[in-house]
Amino acid sequence: MKFYILGLLAAMLLPGCGGDKVVEKKIEAQVDSTILTNWLIQGENTEIWKHMSPRARAVFGSYSDFDEFQQTLMGQLGEKKSGFVHNVFVNDDVRYAETMASYSGLGGAIKGAFLWILNGGGSQNVEGLEFRLVPPEAVAKYPADRQSKTDFRLPFANEMVVLWGGKDTFINYHADTNAQRYAVDFLSFEGGNYFKNDGSENEDHFCWGKPIYAPGSGTVISVDNDIPDNEIPIENDTPSEYLGNHVGIDHGNGEYSILAHLQQYSVEVNLGDQVTAGDYLGECGNSGLSDLPHLHFHIQDSADFLDIVGSHGFPAEFHNIWKNGDQVSRSFIERGDSVAPVN
Numbered sequence: 082m083k084f085y086i087l088g089l090l091a092a093m094l095l096p097g098c099g100g101d102k103v104v105e106k107k108i109e110a111q112v113d114s115t116i117l118t119n120w121l122i123q124g125e126n127t128e129i130w131k132h133m134s135p136r137a138r139a140v141f142g143s144y145s146d147f148d149e150f151q152q153t154l155m156g157q158l159g160e161k162k163s164g165f166v167h168n169v170f171v172n173d174d175v176r177y178a179e180t181m182a183s184y185s186g187l188g189g190a191i192k193g194a195f196l197w198i199l200n201g202g203g204s205q206n207v208e209g210l211e212f213r214l215v216p217p218e219a220v221a222k223y224p225a226d227r228q229s230k231t232d233f234r235l236p237f238a239n240e241m242v243v244l245w246g247g248k249d250t251f252i253n254y255h256a257d258t259n260a261q262r263y264a265v266d267f268l269s270f271e272g273g274n275y276f277k278n279d280g281s282e283n284e285d286h287f288c289w290g291k292p293i294y295a296p297g298s299g300t301v302i303s304v305d306n307d308i309p310d311n312e313i314p315i316e317n318d319t320p321s322e323y324l325g326n327h328v329g330i331d332h333g334n335g336e337y338s339i340l341a342h343l344q345q346y347s348v349e350v351n352l353g354d355q356v357t358a359g360d361y362l363g364e365c366g367n368s369g370l371s372d373l374p375h376l377h378f379h380i381q382d383s384a385d386f387l388d389i390v391g392s393h394g395f396p397a398e399f400h401n402i403w404k405n406g407d408q409v410s411r412s413f414i415e416r417g418d419s420v421a422p423v424n
Contacts, residue, residue, distance in 0.1 A: 107169045107171055109176070110169045110171065110176030110177075110199055111167045111169055111178060113178065113199055113206075114169075114178035114179070114180050114195070114197045114199070115167075115180060117129060117132070117195075117207065118165065118180045118195050118197075121151060121155070121195065122161055124151065124152070124155070126144070126147060126148045126151050127144075129147075129151075129207065130144050130147060132206055132207045133147075133207045134200070134208050136208060137208055137209060137210070154212065158184040158185075158186045158193055159184050159185035159186030159187075160184065160186075161182050161184055161185075162182070162183040162184060162185055163182050163183040163192075164182065165180045165181065165182050166180070166181045166182070166251060167181075168181075168251060168252060168416070168417075170417045176197075176198075176199040176200075177196070177198055178196070178197045179194050179196045179251075180194065180195050180197075181193065181194040181195075181215055182194075187214070189217070190216070190217040191214055191215065191216050192214070192215040193212065193213075193214060193215065194214075194215050194251065195210065195211070195212055196209070196210065196211035196212070196213070197210060198210070213254075215251055216250055217250065217257065218248075218249055218250050218256045218257060219256065219258055219262055220259075221248075221262055221393075221394075222259070222262075222382075222393040223262075223382075223393060223394070223395050224396075225248040225263070225396050225413070226396070226413070227395060227396055227398075228398055228411075229336065229380070229396075229398045230334040230335070230336055231297040231298075231299075231332040231334060231336050231338075231380075232358070233296045233297050233338070233358075233380070233397065233398060233400060234294075234358050234359065234399060234400060234422055235296070235399050235402055235420060235422045236293050236295065236296040236340055236362075237267070237291060237292065237293060237294065237365075237376070237422070238292060238294070238422065239291075239421060240269075240419060240421040241267040241268060241269050241270075241288065241376070241419075241420060241421070242267065242268050242269070242270050242275075242417070242418070242419050242420075243265055243266070243414050243415060243416050243417060243418045243419075243420065244266045244267070244268050244416065245264070245266040245416055246263075246264070246265035246266065246397075246414055246415045246416050247263075247415030247416050248263065248396070248415075252415055252416035252417075253415070253416060255379070258389045258390075259389060259390055259391070259392060259393050259394065260379070260381045260383075260386070260390070260391075260392035260393065260394050261379050261381075261389060261394055262393065262394035263379065263380070263394045263395060263396040263397055264378065264379035264394065265377075265378050265379065265397055265414065266375050266376070266377055267288070267375060267376040267378070268286075268287075268375050269286075269287040269288035269291060269365075270287065271287050274287075275287055280313070281313055283310055283311075283312075283313065283367050283373075283374050286367075286373060288365045288374050288375060288376065289344070289365060289366070289367070289374040290344060290347075290365060290366075291365040291376075292361060292364060292365075293340055293343060293361075293363050294358075294359050294361055295328075295330065295356040295357065295358055295359060295360040295361075295362055296330075296338055296358065296399075297330070297332050297338065297358050298332065298333075298355075298357045298358055299330040299331050299332040299333055299338075299355075299356060300330065300331045300353065300354070300355055300356075301328060301329070301330060301350050301352055301353060301354040301355075302329050302330065302331045302337070302352065302384055303324075303328070303339070303384075303386055304327070304328055304350065304351060304352055305322070305324065305325065305326045305327055305348070306343075306345070306346060306347070306348040307326070307345060307346065308322050308325050308326050308345060308369060309345055309368065310325075310344060310367045311367050311368065311369075311371060313367070313372065313373050314372040314373060315372070316369075316370050316371060317368065317369050317370060317371070320387070322368075322369055322370075323369050323370040323387065324339065324341040324342070324369050324370075324377075324386060324387070325341055325342040325343065325366065325369020325370070326341075326343040326347065326348055326366060326368045326369070327339060327341040327342070327343055327348075327369070327386075328340050328343070328348060328350055328362045329384070330356065331384060335382060336380055336381075336382070336395060337380065337382070337383060337386070338378065338379070338380045338381075339377075339378070339379055339380075339381070339386045340362060340363075340376065340377070340378055341369060341371075341376075341377040341378075342365075342366055342368050342369050342371040342374075342375060342377050343362070343363040343364060343365065343366045343368065343376075344363065344365065344366030344367075344368070345366065345368060347363040347364035348362060348363035349361060349362065349363060350362055350363075379394055379397065380394065380395040380396075380397055381393060382394075382395065396413055397413065397414065398411055398412065398413050399411065399412060399413075399414065399420070401422065401423040402414075402420050402421065402422055402423060403419075403420060403422070404418055404419070404420050405418055405420075408423055
């Protein structure tokens, strides 16, 4: 789970609404984020400041602080060398819009992406700003449309949202590694937000303690249960504990799945146990290489879940799910999808 925050980050927003109004809002957000990013690149900082909400301004502290932020960042990025690529989520009147491009100051194939959190009311509609580096993808050993041999089900009972997932690094930061080429991170949302209060405590997050179930039948081949959960936003960078408390399953057909960052002492299976789809495994937590509570899931072609180079990831295709309000018999999922199992 990665956030690269240089400015401010408002609450992540629940996508997946349907209808023409959502399409209109996505188009508006694409236009607005393009204008804002161009202003940032060109140093039109007073224009951006005029559109920032009081909350956004308070995070920077003052206009001079924001101006210094812009000058420092753009001094490192240099000149924009390509057109923008866009990714937009919508919830009610709020838009979560990201623009990605190549910049002269970034090496090789690395690109830069600006995220704008935009509301739909009034002139001060900028609620948040984030910047991150977008590396190139790892070469995929398996195609993005490969169908799973296992009938995978979603490993939770109620709706969750895909924060990171898909075939490229713009929508899935995992995709620059072999084993996690198609990995997925899930969060829970309520009222368009993934936490209550200020989000500084694990218990503030709506997915904290959420029951996690086996995504398919198989044999438990990897387990941890006693790794402490992290304090937000500190990560556990001990290599042997990257996965945190977790359950790894051999599905018996060359497909191995991992459910990671579970809550300490919540795991109720042991090495060698046989599980079937839907069996209780543990609870969503914040252990291992994780900065906030979420569920990490991926499928790979070997039993070594810490070997991110020698192991290679499979795309996650789930059966019998609700996806953005539509019932589908089988589907791949990606960033922004709102998903739940069909019970």
